[in-house]
Amino acid sequence: MKTYDAIVIGSGHNGLTNAAFLAKAGLDVLCVEKNDYIGGASVSRNLHKDWIYSNCSYVCSLLRPEIFRSLELHRHGLQITPYGGSTTFLENGDYYGSYWDAEVSYRERARFSKHDADAYNRYSTDTMRQCRFIRDFLLRTPPDPTSFKPKDIRELILLGRKFMDMGEDRMYETIRFWTMSVAEYLDEYFETDVIKTALSGSGIIGTALGIHSPGTAYVLLHHYMGEVDGNAGAWGFARGGMGAVAKSIAGAFQGYGGELRTDAGVEKIVVKNGKVKGVALTSGEEIDARVVVSNMDVKRTFINCMDESDLDPEFYHRVKNFKSRGSSGKLNIALNGLPTFPALPKGSSLMFSDMHFIDSMERMERAYDDWKDGTWSKDPYVDMLIPTLVDPTMAPPGKHFMSCFVQYCPPQIEGRRWKDEEREAFGKTVIDQIAKHSPDFKSLIEHVEIRTPQDIEDQIGITEGNIFHGELTMDQLLFNRPVPGYAQYRAPVAGLYMCGSSTHPGGGVMAAPGANAAREILFDLNRHNTVPENFGDD
Amino acid sequence: MSVQQVDQGRLQSPFYPRYKALDRLDTWHTWKGYTSADALFDGELEYFAIRNSCAVFDLTPMTKYRITGPDSLDYIDRLVTRDMRKIAAGRVAYAVWCNDQGQVIDDGTIFHLRDGEYRLCSQERHLAWLTAAAIGFNVTIKEETADIAALAVQGPTSYSVMKNLGLKGIENMKPFGLMHFDFQGSEIMVSRTGFTGDLGYELWLEPGKALDLWDALFEAGKLHGITAMGTHALEQARIEAGYLAAYEEFLPADETIRTGRSRSPFELGLDWLVDFKKPNFNGRRALAEEKLNGSTWRLVKLDIEGNKPAHHSYVYAKPRKNKKEIGFITSAAWSPICKQNIALGSVRMPHGKVGDSVWVEVYYQREMHWSKVMAEAKVVDKPFWFPPRRGATPPGPY
Numbered sequence: 001m002k003t004y005d006a007i008v009i010g011s012g013h014n015g016l017t018n019a020a021f022l023a024k025a026g027l028d029v030l031c032v033e034k035n036d037y038i039g040g041a042s043v044s045r046n047l048h049k050d051w052i053y054s055n056c057s058y059v060c061s062l063l064r065p066e067i068f069r070s071l072e073l074h075r076h077g078l079q080i081t082p083y084g085g086s087t088t089f090l091e092n093g094d095y096y097g098s099y100w101d102a103e104v105s106y107r108e109r110a111r112f113s114k115h116d117a118d119a120y121n122r123y124s125t126d127t128m129r130q131c132r133f134i135r136d137f138l139l140r141t142p143p144d145p146t147s148f149k150p151k152d153i154r155e156l157i158l159l160g161r162k163f164m165d166m167g168e169d170r171m172y173e174t175i176r177f178w179t180m181s182v183a184e185y186l187d188e189y190f191e192t193d194v195i196k197t198a199l200s201g202s203g204i205i206g207t208a209l210g211i212h213s214p215g216t217a218y219v220l221l222h223h224y225m226g227e228v229d230g231n232a233g234a235w236g237f238a239r240g241g242m243g244a245v246a247k248s249i250a251g252a253f254q255g256y257g258g259e260l261r262t263d264a265g266v267e268k269i270v271v272k273n274g275k276v277k278g279v280a281l282t283s284g285e286e287i288d289a290r291v292v293v294s295n296m297d298v299k300r301t302f303i304n305c306m307d308e309s310d311l312d313p314e315f316y317h318r319v320k321n322f323k324s325r326g327s328s329g330k331l332n333i334a335l336n337g338l339p340t341f342p343a344l345p346k347g348s349s350l351m352f353s354d355m356h357f358i359d360s361m362e363r364m365e366r367a368y369d370d371w372k373d374g375t376w377s378k379d380p381y382v383d384m385l386i387p388t389l390v391d392p393t394m395a396p397p398g399k400h401f402m403s404c405f406v407q408y409c410p411p412q413i414e415g416r417r418w419k420d421e422e423r424e425a426f427g428k429t430v431i432d433q434i435a436k437h438s439p440d441f442k443s444l445i446e447h448v449e450i451r452t453p454q455d456i457e458d459q460i461g462i463t464e465g466n467i468f469h470g471e472l473t474m475d476q477l478l479f480n481r482p483v484p485g486y487a488q489y490r491a492p493v494a495g496l497y498m499c500g501s502s503t504h505p506g507g508g509v510m511a512a513p514g515a516n517a518a519r520e521i522l523f524d525l526n527r528h529n530t531v532p533e534n535f536g537d538d
Numbered sequence: 539m540s541v542q543q544v545d546q547g548r549l550q551s552p553f554y555p556r557y558k559a560l561d562r563l564d565t566w567h568t569w570k571g572y573t574s575a576d577a578l579f580d581g582e583l584e585y586f587a588i589r590n591s592c593a594v595f596d597l598t599p600m601t602k603y604r605i606t607g608p609d610s611l612d613y614i615d616r617l618v619t620r621d622m623r624k625i626a627a628g629r630v631a632y633a634v635w636c637n638d639q640g641q642v643i644d645d646g647t648i649f650h651l652r653d654g655e656y657r658l659c660s661q662e663r664h665l666a667w668l669t670a671a672a673i674g675f676n677v678t679i680k681e682e683t684a685d686i687a688a689l690a691v692q693g694p695t696s697y698s699v700m701k702n703l704g705l706k707g708i709e710n711m712k713p714f715g716l717m718h719f720d721f722q723g724s725e726i727m728v729s730r731t732g733f734t735g736d737l738g739y740e741l742w743l744e745p746g747k748a749l750d751l752w753d754a755l756f757e758a759g760k761l762h763g764i765t766a767m768g769t770h771a772l773e774q775a776r777i778e779a780g781y782l783a784a785y786e787e788f789l790p791a792d793e794t795i796r797t798g799r800s801r802s803p804f805e806l807g808l809d810w811l812v813d814f815k816k817p818n819f820n821g822r823r824a825l826a827e828e829k830l831n832g833s834t835w836r837l838v839k840l841d842i843e844g845n846k847p848a849h850h851s852y853v854y855a856k857p858r859k860n861k862k863e864i865g866f867i868t869s870a871a872w873s874p875i876c877k878q879n880i881a882l883g884s885v886r887m888p889h890g891k892v893g894d895s896v897w898v899e900v901y902y903q904r905e906m907h908w909s910k911v912m913a914e915a916k917v918v919d920k921p922f923w924f925p926p927r928r929g930a931t932p933p934g935p936y
Contacts, residue, residue, distance in 0.1 A: 065845065065877045068877040069876075069877040069878055072876075073877070074875055074876045074877065074923070079589060079590065079875060080874075081586045081589070081590045082582070082583070082586060084580075084583070100580060100583070101580070228874075229582070229872060229874040229877075230845070230872065231582075239590060349579075390590065390591075390763070391590065392590070392591050392694070392695050392762060392763055392936040393936050397698070397761035397762060398761045535844055535845040536844075537904065538904060538909065
């Protein structure tokens with residue numbers, strides 16, 4: 001029977017990226033996917049007539065340009081088109097917009113507060129300083145601070161040097177920043193509630209924390225450190241939906257000779273004498289490989305797909321306690337036409353922006369309270385976009401696809417599985433909230449896909465449907481991600497590796513975990529490294 | 539007698555009122571005396587309209603000549619280096635023409651409108667040269683720049699827009715094809731050409747109908763993301779397509795002061811446009827000689843490592859010790875669509891063969907301070923951007 005050099009479990013963007021770099025190095029690689037479609041959470045599906053949805057992830061900014069370039073993803077059909085701006089609708093009928101054009105944004109902020117309009121520059125500079133610090137480490141393996149290997153010492157020195165580079169005052173600031181709440185962080189700059197509210201959303205997207213919870217300032221950074229063509233913090237659409245990301249990486253992978261199998265779910269990772277032997281599929285088929293790489297989240301990998309007896313108890317325990325709490329839902333809506341938002345002036349470029357419908361820090365925190373109570377937010381933070389205003393490929397001309405990301409939505413209702421009528425009620429909550437600001441919205445709805453964290457887990461396989469494969473809190477970042485001692489993509493079983501977003505630098509369709517893991521695997525196999533280095537900004 | 543004073547300010551294209559109405563940035567430059575927008579609302583977003591939906595560019599100021607008469611084919615065949623006998627009526631050819639020394643005067647597109655009737659579009663003005671080169675031919679050459687209004691409609695949805703405009707039979711038009719249509723009682727010529735390397739068309743008609751065409755076009759493109767664009771967006775796309783620009787990649791031979799600053803077609807990577815099998819053409823002898831003895835320069839398309847555009851950089855054979863300077867960058871850009879750091883450059887032979895590595899010294903500024911990096915660059919032969927939709931007939935809806 002054939003033995004592959006490597007089997008990658010899961011065809012999410014990280015699994016495919018990992019597989020592509022291994023195949024590029026000349027390895028014989030098989031990527032197995034449980035679903036009959038590829039992509040994991042980078043997926044575009046046609047669920048209704050001529051509409052294509054970005055079912056899970058919906059915008060793109062963090063995808064490393066180094067990886068895009070190295071795998072020549074444009075040759076495999078990937079096009080990222082930027083979009084601009086952000087809108088928050090106020091209850092009093094007004095709106096607050098942030099525009100692609102910085103001067104227009106300044107004027108808009110000044111409409112609410114001249115102080116805040118000025119303060120934005122300082123806020124932006126301070127945030128960018130943190131981005132610059134973290135960005136250099138995205139395509140690097142985190143050093144092990146307890147190891148004395150030359151490579152780890154080198155990396156630790158680099159980390160230390162970058163930190164010292166910031167200067168004394170800013171070192172204090174950095175430590176504070178990494179541990180404070182997004183609300184406290186914004187309080188240091190702004191006085192206007194709606195401006196703070198609009199900015200705070202990035203601090204809670206995908207996380208089971210509230211705007212006042214420590215650690216959410218970092219989550220904000222996580223959403224700012226991306227770029228589209230050098231425009232730091234900018235976001236874009238993948239043409240054809242986020243599935244284009246996975247499809248293009250799969251194209252590159254197959255171009256390097258890699259093999260992709262769908263409908264091939266893994267039942268068990270097979271271990272023999274403390275060394276990985278291959279995988280057993282749910283069909284009963286066993287496939288052998290010298291290396292097995294898991295794109296699944298760390299809990300699913302070790303708790304669901306391995307024998308406890310193959311793992312050390314302490315490691316097992318740590319994985320079990322890894323925080324991966326589902327907190328986000330999604331509505332994908334097919335629209336018969338473009339809804340109007342009477343608050344916005346006719347022809348406003350804000351129609352292209354991401355839209356939000358809660359306007360105070362109080363409402364943001366209340367939304368979190370519902371999640372803690374084991375139910376969905378009755379007044380949620382919705383991040384709504386209409387990609388088809390930019391992308392002509394996802395709906396027929398004149399029709400639209402609306403993507404609504406919803407914070408907060410629990411993985412279970414009061415500790416048990418969701419009932420169908422609860423899922424419908426969750427959808428109705430979101431639709432009602434949008435309809436308050438768009439009277440014709442409801443009449444344009446053709447089809448709705450409602451996704452709770454439970455649905456994400458059932459379909460994609462992510463534990464509790466946590467979009468980042470685990471919380472992005474300081475205790476689970478850098479050399480502590482996923483668990484202390486195992487941040488370098490190697491599992492405690494020889495030949496087994498992790499490449500999903502449970503590993504550094506975390507989720508957000510970056511493809512960096514997949515690439516970093518490939519570099520470590522190729523190092524262990526004594527193969528030529530195919531993974532690109534960070535472009536660097538200095 | 540009445541003394542007439544010529545226009546003292548910038549000329550306005552017939553499309554100017556529509557451009558002005560869309561203009562938010564108020565940044566314009568002059569193009570052959572016409573005022574032309576750098577960008578209207580955001581150069582980058584306008585660029586993305588070319589690659590993602592449909593962008594419209596006013597190319598009325600482009601220099602145009604009408605060439606007619608019984609000898610028009612023979613004349614044009616004699617003028618340019620490529621075999622024009624192969625370009626049937628209804629086809630368009632990209633061509634270069636040279637002086638007696640085989641140095642490029644200009645490049646441009648030649649539209650074979652109808653049997654024996656041609657339009658030549660060039661980057662620079664050449665009536666004096668075109669007339670001088672007409673000795674012995676029975677042809678009429680007329681400058682018609684201001685008589686023809688023209689729009690480029692470029693991008694993946696441009697075919698859908700053309701169809702909505704009611705252009706019957708457009709689905710059969712191949713790249714470099716042209717057809718005539720009726721537009722509100724007057725004639726409009728449509729060619730499948732452009733300067734973006736993407737699917738796209740160019741529309742040509744009398745200036746009096748310009749605004750009607752604009753309005754009909756934007757109505758037809760309403761649901762297809764139609765967007766007006768300025769020169770910044772076009773220039774970005776031009777480099778990705780690997781097209782040459784006069785005064786960037788070459789200087790018109792008749793406008794160079796210093797010896798050695800002009801280029802032959804071979805030195806611009808246009809070997810495929812020089813056909814020695816056809817009858818005599820301007821510069822033939824000199825080019826045959828160059829072919830035998832070798833050229834001095836080579837145009838290179840470079841894929842440069844890193845993400846810092848190599849504007850105005852020197853090109854070296856080696857990164858360190860005895861690093862020999864072998865040429866320079868002529869156009870550089872970060873390509874948003876390819877996520878590649880791309881450039882066109884001119885290097886001395888024998889350097890710069892396809893597949894070779896050369897080194898580019900890139901200077902860049904971060905918060906006032908300047909830095910430099912020696913970046914490795916691979917010489918590539920294909921355009922950086924050449925999507926399948928560009929060649930597809932019939933093209934897809936997007």
